[in-house]
Amino acid sequence: MDTNLADKAAHNLQAVRREKPLIHNITNFVVMNFTANALLSAGASPVMAHAPDEVQEMVELAGALVCNIGTLSDEWIKSMELAGARASSLDKPVILDPAGAGATSLRTNSALLLLARCGISVVRGNASEIRAITERIESTRGVESVDTVDNAVEAARRFAEEKQLTVAITGANDYITDGDRRVYVSNGHALMGKVTGTGCVATTLIAAFSAVDRDAFTATTTALSYFGLAGEIAAQAAHAPASFATALIDALYTITPEKLADGARIELSQQ
Amino acid sequence: MDTNLADKAAHNLQAVRREKPLIHNITNFVVMNFTANALLSAGASPVMAHAPDEVQEMVELAGALVCNIGTLSDEWIKSMELAGARASSLDKPVILDPAGAGATSLRTNSALLLLARCGISVVRGNASEIRAITERIESTRGVESVDTVDNAVEAARRFAEEKQLTVAITGANDYITDGDRRVYVSNGHALMGKVTGTGCVATTLIAAFSAVDRDAFTATTTALSYFGLAGEIAAQAAHAPASFATALIDALYTITPEKLADGARIELSQQ
Amino acid sequence: MDTNLADKAAHNLQAVRREKPLIHNITNFVVMNFTANALLSAGASPVMAHAPDEVQEMVELAGALVCNIGTLSDEWIKSMELAGARASSLDKPVILDPAGAGATSLRTNSALLLLARCGISVVRGNASEIRAITERIESTRGVESVDTVDNAVEAARRFAEEKQLTVAITGANDYITDGDRRVYVSNGHALMGKVTGTGCVATTLIAAFSAVDRDAFTATTTALSYFGLAGEIAAQAAHAPASFATALIDALYTITPEKLADGARIELSQQ
Numbered sequence: 009m010d011t012n013l014a015d016k017a018a019h020n021l022q023a024v025r026r027e028k029p030l031i032h033n034i035t036n037f038v039v040m041n042f043t044a045n046a047l048l049s050a051g052a053s054p055v056m057a058h059a060p061d062e063v064q065e066m067v068e069l070a071g072a073l074v075c076n077i078g079t080l081s082d083e084w085i086k087s088m089e090l091a092g093a094r095a096s097s098l099d100k101p102v103i104l105d106p107a108g109a110g111a112t113s114l115r116t117n118s119a120l121l122l123l124a125r126c127g128i129s130v131v132r133g134n135a136s137e138i139r140a141i142t143e144r145i146e147s148t149r150g151v152e153s154v155d156t157v158d159n160a161v162e163a164a165r166r167f168a169e170e171k172q173l174t175v176a177i178t179g180a181n182d183y184i185t186d187g188d189r190r191v192y193v194s195n196g197h198a199l200m201g202k203v204t205g206t207g208c209v210a211t212t213l214i215a216a217f218s219a220v221d222r223d224a225f226t227a228t229t230t231a232l233s234y235f236g237l238a239g240e241i242a243a244q245a246a247h248a249p250a251s252f253a254t255a256l257i258d259a260l261y262t263i264t265p266e267k268l269a270d271g272a273r274i275e276l277s278q279q
Numbered sequence: 280m281d282t283n284l285a286d287k288a289a290h291n292l293q294a295v296r297r298e299k300p301l302i303h304n305i306t307n308f309v310v311m312n313f314t315a316n317a318l319l320s321a322g323a324s325p326v327m328a329h330a331p332d333e334v335q336e337m338v339e340l341a342g343a344l345v346c347n348i349g350t351l352s353d354e355w356i357k358s359m360e361l362a363g364a365r366a367s368s369l370d371k372p373v374i375l376d377p378a379g380a381g382a383t384s385l386r387t388n389s390a391l392l393l394l395a396r397c398g399i400s401v402v403r404g405n406a407s408e409i410r411a412i413t414e415r416i417e418s419t420r421g422v423e424s425v426d427t428v429d430n431a432v433e434a435a436r437r438f439a440e441e442k443q444l445t446v447a448i449t450g451a452n453d454y455i456t457d458g459d460r461r462v463y464v465s466n467g468h469a470l471m472g473k474v475t476g477t478g479c480v481a482t483t484l485i486a487a488f489s490a491v492d493r494d495a496f497t498a499t500t501t502a503l504s505y506f507g508l509a510g511e512i513a514a515q516a517a518h519a520p521a522s523f524a525t526a527l528i529d530a531l532y533t534i535t536p537e538k539l540a541d542g543a544r545i546e547l548s549q550q
Numbered sequence: 551m552d553t554n555l556a557d558k559a560a561h562n563l564q565a566v567r568r569e570k571p572l573i574h575n576i577t578n579f580v581v582m583n584f585t586a587n588a589l590l591s592a593g594a595s596p597v598m599a600h601a602p603d604e605v606q607e608m609v610e611l612a613g614a615l616v617c618n619i620g621t622l623s624d625e626w627i628k629s630m631e632l633a634g635a636r637a638s639s640l641d642k643p644v645i646l647d648p649a650g651a652g653a654t655s656l657r658t659n660s661a662l663l664l665l666a667r668c669g670i671s672v673v674r675g676n677a678s679e680i681r682a683i684t685e686r687i688e689s690t691r692g693v694e695s696v697d698t699v700d701n702a703v704e705a706a707r708r709f710a711e712e713k714q715l716t717v718a719i720t721g722a723n724d725y726i727t728d729g730d731r732r733v734y735v736s737n738g739h740a741l742m743g744k745v746t747g748t749g750c751v752a753t754t755l756i757a758a759f760s761a762v763d764r765d766a767f768t769a770t771t772t773a774l775s776y777f778g779l780a781g782e783i784a785a786q787a788a789h790a791p792a793s794f795a796t797a798l799i800d801a802l803y804t805i806t807p808e809k810l811a812d813g814a815r816i817e818l819s820q821q
Contacts, residue, residue: 030421038582038598040309040350044475049520054475055379055421056309059352062385069382069420079582081601081625083352108597111611114604149611150572150597202803204586204596248800249591258519261473301692311580311621315746320791325746326650326692327580330623333656340653340691354623529790532744 010191010274017230018269020217025051029071029219032095033212034058034088036078036107039205042253043074046209049261050234052216058084063091071219072100074212075126077118078107078151085118092126101129101218101227105211109133110140110148123171129224132176132211135160142167142175151207157183161279165190174224178210182232183277186225193229194273195236202249203256210235233272238263240271281462281545288501289540291488296322300342300490303366304483305329305359307349307378310476313524314345317480320531321505323487329355334362342490343371345483346397348389349378349422356389363397372400372489372498376482380404381411381419394442400495403447403482406431413438413446422478428454432550436461445495449481453503454548457496464500465544466507473520474527481506504543509534511542552733552816559772560811562759567593571613571761574637575754576600576630578620578649581747584795585616588751591803592776594758600626605633613761614642616754617668619660620649620693627660634668643671643760643769647753651675652682652690665713671766674718674753677702684709684717693749699725703821707732716766720752724774725819728767735771736815737778744791745798752777775814780805782813 030053035043044054057066060083067073073095075088092102104126106119119141122128131141134153139145142163147154157179164175169187177183182193200206213235217227241263242255263271301324306314315325328337331354338344344366346359363373375397377390390412393399402412405424410416413434418425428450435446440458448454453464471477484506488498512534513526534542572595577585582598589596599608602625609615615637617630634644646668648661661683664670673683676695681687684705689696699721706717711729719725724735742748755777759769783805784797805813 030423032421036598037308037579038586041312041475041583044309045520045524048473048475053421053423055382055423056307056350057379057383058350059385061353062383065383065385066421079598079600082603108599111597112599112604112607114601114607150574150595150608152572152595152597202590204583204590248803249587250796250799250803253587254521254525254796257521261519261521301694303692308579312583312746315580316792316795319744319746324692324694326653326694327578327621328650328654329621330656332624333654336654336656337692525792525796528792532790532792 010276013226013229013274014269014272016226017233017272018265020221020230021234021265021268023220024216027220028053029216030055030069031072031074031212031215031219032057032067032070033074034091035074035076035208038078039208042205043208043212045257046260047212047216049257050213050216058087060087060090063087064094067091067095072215073102074215075102075122076105076107076208076211077115078208080118088122089125092122096127101224102126103211103215103218104128104131105208106131106133106137106141108148108151109137110146111150116140116146128173129218130174130176130214130228132178132214134207135177135179138164138175138177157181174228176228176232178207184228189225190277190279191229192275192277193232193236195233195240197239197243199243199249199252200239203253229274233274234268237268237271281547284497284500284545285540285543287497288504288543289536291492291501292505292536292539294491295487298491299324300487301326301340302343302345302483302486302490303328303338303341304345305355305362306345306347306479309349310479313476314479314483316528317531318483318487320528321484321487329358331358331361334358335365338362338366343486344373345486346373346393347376347378347479347482348386349479351389359393360396363393367398372495373397374482374486374489375399375402376479377402377404377408377412379419379422380408381417382421387411387417399444400489401445401447401485401499403449403485405478406448406450409435409446409448428452445499447499447503449478455499460496461548461550462500463546463548464503464507466504466511468510468514470514470520470523471510474524500545504545505539508539508542552818555768555771555816556811556814558768559775559814560807562763562772563776563807563810565762566758569762570595571758572597572611573614573616573754573757573761574599574609574612575616576626576633577616577618577750580620581750584747585750585754587799588802589754589758591799592755592758600629602629602632605629606636609633609637614757615644616757617644617664618647618649618750618753619657620750622660630664631667634664638669643766644668645753645757645760646670646673647750648673648675648679648683650690650693651679652688653692658682658688670715671760672716672718672756672770674720674756676749677719677721680706680717680719699723716770718770718774720749726770731767732819732821733771734817734819735774735778737775737782739781739785741785741791741794742781745795771816775816776810779810779813
């Protein structure tokens with residue numbers, strides 16, 4: 009266990025609860041309610057805004073921006089580009105969720121476009137989505153991974169190094185790298201895969217912690233260990249997906265910094 | 280306590296359960312599911328429709344219209360304008376939720392445009408949103424208030440008087456005025472602020488009661504005391520946001536008119 | 551009771567859990583989260599995609615397509631048409647939910663257009679929606695039926711025969727016909743009418759079973775008995791709408807094929 013990163017996670021959770029950062033989400037229709045509630049329970053403040061006429065103004069108020077392409081269309085991509093470029097010019101973190109990259113060329117290309125133009129600081133996806141971006145392997149089945157985290161690790165590390173950003177691959181274990189540092193987070197529970205939008209929640213929590221921790225790598229390890237721990241706690245109370253989803257959001261609210269410092273399972277990786 | 284207004288609330292709840300008014304919502308993506316479920320539990324019938332080609336036809340079937348600008352875009356504003364104008368010409372109540380007014384100029388201007396063109400009968404917002412409209416103070420942080428209800432009260436009363444409509448400012452206590460009458464509703468619970476869309480639910484419940492009570496002021500006091508009481512009941516069963524949200528909708532369903540007459544806390548205000 | 555159809559339902563549930571079919575949904579904003587979670591709990595894999603630029607590519611990956619017009623606009627209808635035509639040319643099942651047909655002419659006409667152009671295999675609606683399509687009786691109130699299943703049965707049977715598809719009318723009892731065969735499914739619970747999107751969940755479950763059972767009629771009887779049984783189980787645990795909705799999704803997850811074979815109530819109809 010890396011206790012420094014666990015302590016950092018506890019510190020970051022305190023900071024989110026104290027500073028209540030505003031997180032601007034341009035995200036998909038399926039998860040808007042769920043991710044907004046996750047942010048509120050974590051202690052952050054969500055706003056969803058996608059009109060090209062207002063995204064630049066909105067992102068100026070925000071501590072971080074989420075671009076999630078889960079139900080994209082041309083106009084929404086344009087809004088993400090506008091908001092991302094403005095956020096980046098203001099040195100605000102921009103977190104990309106390439107939901108479904110690898111399933112259609114529109115999704116893969118949109119993710120690559122945003123990476124090229126928006127100063128992305130963290131990309132979070134499942135193994136198939138990350139491989140679609142880092143290796144151009146088009147294998148995603150809808151928004152579901154058909155690949156294992158381990159298979160995506162090496163190309164992710166190279167991509168992170170080359171593009172100078174943090175890549176997070178979520179799955180049974182999560183892998184996080186900024187090209188130099190790399191860790192596995194082993195918190196989590198299998199029922200998280202039975203609730204739609206848990207990946208998107210992970211992404212928006214990365215944004216929340218990025219707003220208070222300018223080290224994108226440690227903001228990401230915080231988010232994924234905190235969310236995984238919430239999954240473990242939820243699974244003690246609930247054994248089926250919908251009651252589990254309720255317990256999951258509740259756990260984001262009840263986890264204390266101390267509990268997170270104790271429960272975070274973050275290990276250095278050799279890969 | 281104003282027992283007349285509490286009795287009126289009980290009477291209005293009976294009427295909604297009996298008449299099951301159809302409420303046409305043009306609202307934001309984040310809360311559509313939550314507000315539809317709130318209306319169903321209250322006893323009303325929700326419909327969401329935003330296509331410019333159908334909103335005028337749909338609103339003819341409805342008892343009231345909600346215009347909520349929480350995730351607006353140009354086309355949706357146009358639809359709200361079309362539906363609002365038709366509703367107004369048919370003498371149906373139109374309820375405005377200026378979600379995020381004061382955060383971006385698009386939102387403030389859209390709210391003002393709808394106020395100018397749609398015969399709005401009630402505006403409900405948090406203190407910052409209401410001040411953005413009544414005093415042009417642009418201070419909203421995303422969709423979150425940075426102001427107190429008390430600071431917004433005086434301008435709200437003048438605005439209500441001048442525009443001949445009802446203004447509701449929701450917060451720890453809710454303030455409601457039609458320019459002449461003014462009350463505080465002290466029902467509610469702090470966890471309501473930890474669930475996304477509770478403000479939007481308040482707005483859509485105002486619409487439901489406006490469909491059965493042509494006095495917009497008493498329809499509004501009914502909605503806010505009823506919803507606040509549901510929050511109090513939910514807080515007895517649940518101590519974290521997601522289970523609280525479930526209990527909140529359940530409470531809308533289980534509150535009887537008698538319970539509402541007993542539990543409504545509505546007081547006359549001197550301001 | 552038709553035990554053959556109940557056994558077929560059990561067999562189909564096993565097949566969905568084994569094959570995890572990808573279900574492509576072009577559906578309304580209100581229910582996206584709820585229907586995605588229903589599919590996951592049933593054992594299928596949901597994806598929501600509506601961009602005209604990607605729907606044809608996405609549907610190639612899918613086992614079935616849902617077109618639901620609940621919050622339609624021109625562009626979404628175009629996407630449904632594109633995806634439906636492609637799905638049909640690939641011999642994949644296309645399931646239509648004419649949500650709100652009969653309430654506005656845009657909805658009725660859109661449903662008829664999709665029926666004419668997309669090789670629809672199953673239409674599922676409430677009595678008013680089905681009558682809007684099969685008899686051009688425009689009586690729907692928002693998305694709520696004002697008619698009884700029995701009144702819609704005869705025209706539905708003729709329509710199914712003429713168009714060579716399956717029609718499902720859901721209500722207190724569900725009626726299903728392919729023109730030749732016809733049954734009533736009497737599973738279900740009244741609280742299902744107090745949760746938004748239960749009809750849409752029924753539709754998407756029909757798609758899930760259609761992806762593993764090429765007989766659209768038995769796929770539909772499976773979906774409606776399975777979902778109705780989930781409602782009965784949920785009602786044992788919960789007595790108000792929001793906790794009921796949670797228990798309903800949970801029940802989709804916990805129902806075993808054996809439980810479904812025992813609990814399915816499907817009876818042959820003479821009509």
